[in-house]
Amino acid sequence: NAGVTQTPKFRILKIGQSMTLQCTQDMNHNYMYWYRQDPGMGLKLIYYSVGAGITDKGEVPNGYNVSRSTTEDFPLRLELAAPSQTSVYFCASSYPGTNQPQHFGDGTRLSIL
Amino acid sequence: RKEVEQDPGPFNVPEGATVAFNCTYSNSASQSFFWYRQDCRKEPKLLMSVYSSGNEDGRFTAQLNRASQYISLLIRDSKLSDSATYLCVVNIGANDMRFGAGTRLTVKP
Numbered sequence: 537n538a539g540v541t542q543t544p545k546f547r548i549l550k551i552g553q554s555m556t557l558q559c560t561q562d563m564n565h566n567y568m569y570w571y572r573q574d575p576g577m578g579l580k581l582i583y584y585s586v587g588a589g590i591t592d593k594g595e596v597p598n599g600y601n602v603s604r605s606t607t608e609d610f611p612l613r614l615e616l617a618a619p620s621q622t623s624v625y626f627c628a629s630s631y632p633g634t635n636q637p638q639h640f641g642d643g644t645r646l647s648i649l
Numbered sequence: 650r651k652e653v654e655q656d657p658g659p660f661n662v663p664e665g666a667t668v669a670f671n672c673t674y675s676n677s678a679s680q681s682f683f684w685y686r687q688d689c690r691k692e693p694k695l696l697m698s699v700y701s702s703g704n705e706d707g708r709f710t711a712q713l714n715r716a717s718q719y720i721s722l723l724i725r726d727s728k729l730s731d732s733a734t735y736l737c738v739v740n741i742g743a744n745d746m747r748f749g750a751g752t753r754l755t756v757k758p
Contacts (some may be wrong), residue, residue, distance in 0.1 A: 579693070634740045642691065
């Protein structure tokens with residue numbers, strides 16, 4: 537089992553460029569999440585999905601978009617990259633239920649210059 | 650007030666020491682609680698869930714006080730490999746997890 541796989545691991549973008557961060561999981565989890573983690577800060581939820589075709593905003597959704605066409609994949613799109621989006625992005629997945637822990641990918645380090 | 654607050658540390662302890670971390674949360678409707686461990690430049694990994702009656706996993710003990718909205722993690726007989734940042738995580742409902750900024754622990758020989 538690969539678990540949660542994120543690509544790319546590192547990326548440098550110029551201001552105004554766009555890109556898609558990929559996330560796929562092979563655990564058949566219904567729920568998937570995108571977080572960002574700024575230095576010295578806790579993770580902040582960007583978007584989440586409770587199943588294919590269903591997405592919802594988290595704490596910090598501005599500047600991002602998501603889609604969920606399959607159970608396995610949950611890509612995160614940055615349309616107009618801004619320096620404030622420089623961060624480490626983590627994708628996670630879980631089974632439904634408030635007691636279910638989340639399993640994380642190993643992150644994408646994104647710098648916007 | 651932050652939703653989940655932790656003492657950022659760092660905690661520097663010798664091998665074999667006992668160390669305790671505290672966490673407070675603001676949402677009284679919070680439904681479930683976890684401790685995650687995060688190594689430098691790595692992803693968070695589940696350390697343990699926290700149950701109302703308190704629970705233990707080897708050298709790690711977690712406690713929850715709902716009345717005081719307080720969670721703790723106790724590590725006994727610290728090992729060098731315990732050096733990491735420990736994240737307090739609170740589920741406020743509908744799989745909406747709120748993360749503390751973490752407490753950094755360094756265990757020294």
